[in-house]
Amino acid sequence: MTTHLTVTPESPKTILITGGASGIGYAFCAHMVGLGHRVVVADLRGADEAAQRLRDAGGQAIGVTADVVSETDAAAMVQAAETTFGGLDALVNNAGLFTTLTLKPFDQISNAEWMRVMEVNSMGPFNCAKAALPALRRSGRGRLINIASTVPIKGPPNMAHYVASKGAVIGFTRSLARELAKDHITVNAIAPGFTLSDGVLQTDLHQRIGDNARTVGRCIQRDQVPADLVAALAYLVSDGAAFVTGQTLAVDGGGVFL
Numbered sequence: 295m296t297t298h299l300t301v302t303p304e305s306p307k308t309i310l311i312t313g314g315a316s317g318i319g320y321a322f323c324a325h326m327v328g329l330g331h332r333v334v335v336a337d338l339r340g341a342d343e344a345a346q347r348l349r350d351a352g353g354q355a356i357g358v359t360a361d362v363v364s365e366t367d368a369a370a371m372v373q374a375a376e377t378t379f380g381g382l383d384a385l386v387n388n389a390g391l392f393t394t395l396t397l398k399p400f401d402q403i404s405n406a407e408w409m410r411v412m413e414v415n416s417m418g419p420f421n422c423a424k425a426a427l428p429a430l431r432r433s434g435r436g437r438l439i440n441i442a443s444t445v446p447i448k449g450p451p452n453m454a455h456y457v458a459s460k461g462a463v464i465g466f467t468r469s470l471a472r473e474l475a476k477d478h479i480t481v482n483a484i485a486p487g488f489t490l491s492d493g494v495l496q497t498d499l500h501q502r503i504g505d506n507a508r509t510v511g512r513c514i515q516r517d518q519v520p521a522d523l524v525a526a527l528a529y530l531v532s533d534g535a536a537f538v539t540g541q542t543l544a545v546d547g548g549g550v551f552l
């Protein structure tokens with residue numbers, strides 16, 4: 295008797311990636327277009343140039359200059375996806391303030407600095423999710439992926455605002471997963487470990503945080519790079535992940551076990 299094995303090819307999706315012009319976000323964009331998906335690169339700066347690089351490499355991509363905390367900008371990036379690609383299937387809330395932050399004891403963080411980190415890292419994903427919701431509902435197979443961090447699990451010192459902001463992202467992910475399942479939208483988070491992104495490499499953050507955050511406590515004792523994260527995103531947007539929701543997937547070489 296002959297057994298016929300069939301594998302259904304992955305269906306191309308339109309994916310909006312905030313903070314997609316550099317760092318981890320750009321690695322996500324490049325991997326997604328490489329898989330045949332259509333990508334909207336949204337960023338404060340460099341979005342058009344990043345999208346051009348992706349098109350030059352043969353991918354389908356557009357750039358939108360947008361601030362994730364602005365309701366007008368969030369609506370515009372979703373509109374761009376719908377106008378150019380006819381809809382939106384996935385939102386990746388990747389934009390965040392991290393590499394530009396100054397490490398300091400919590401009582402030296404001003405209220406304004408705390409609020410700004412919360413605004414971009416926690417309110418930004420909320421704002422963009424609200425803007426994307428009607429389009430994700432229309433998709434019928436919507437995916438919302440929030441880029442969190444392992445720091446709410448580890449609780450490193452001297453970045454209490456950042457740690458709290460990413461803890462909020464994980465809570466938001468879980469709550470939304472329950473709210474949006476009826477709309478066939480899955481909501482998950484990816485929690486990277488300390489990653490040598492463009493932003494990290496342009497600052498001395500990696501030296502200041504040091505070996506402790508980079509490798510100590512990791513099962514796999516090497517630096518993490520953006521390429522380590524892209525397959526996790528590919529999985530979460532895939533058709534095969536339709537029954538996975540509310541999860542936080544740590545990709546950090548085994549630094550934390552969730």
Ligand SMILES: NC(=O)c1ccc[n+]([C@@H]2O[C@H](COP(=O)([O-])OP(=O)(O)OC[C@H]3O[C@@H](n4cnc5c(N)ncnc54)[C@H](O)[C@@H]3O)[C@@H](O)[C@H]2O)c1
Nearest residue numbers: 313317318338361362388389390392443486488489491493
């Ligand atoms: N690098 C790490 O070690 C690490 C670890 C865990 C989680 N993360 C998270 O991963 C994400 C990407 O990190 P990265 O290291 O690539 O950062 P990065 O600083 O290299 O890049 C961040 C990108 O987001 C954009 N951005 C910032 N504020 C924005 C705003 N208000 N609106 C639109 N775009 C905005 C920036 O212009 C930049 O292109 C962030 O959410 C970060 O918190 C990073």
